């Protein structure tokens with residue numbers, strides 16, 4: 265789905281696109297923004313009105329002045345690493361969740377690590393980069 269007016273990816277500066285996860289009746293349940301260039305997927309399930317594309321767009325387009333990569337690029341909040349144990353057939357991956365705005369970032373299918381610790385280090389390294 266193309267959704268106009270999205271700011272560029274904060275991690276790599278490329279164009280991003282919006283998608284939605286669907287509920288059982290195939291109605292949009294929560295929106296996410298994905299970057300094809302670096303693989304970043306940012307889920308906004310936690311934000312109020314997660315089922316409203318305008319709210320997800322506003323959450324993505326927000327940028328904080330702080331650019332040192334240690335806080336959430338969207339709100340400046342504190343973040344925690346979320347270790348999602350890999351499926352047996354899949355490479356380890358993890359996500360980073362903001363405790364304040366609940367944006368959840370992962371780099372789907374682009375983290376090539378054999379252990380969970382490596383996957384977390386690589387995710388954090390990529391996430392800490394700021395282009396925008």
Ligand SMILES: [Zn+2]
Pocket residue numbers: 273274275276277278299300301302303304
């Ligand atoms: Zn990107």
Ligand SMILES: [Zn+2]
Pocket residue numbers: 336337338339340341362363364365366367
């Ligand atoms: Zn945040």
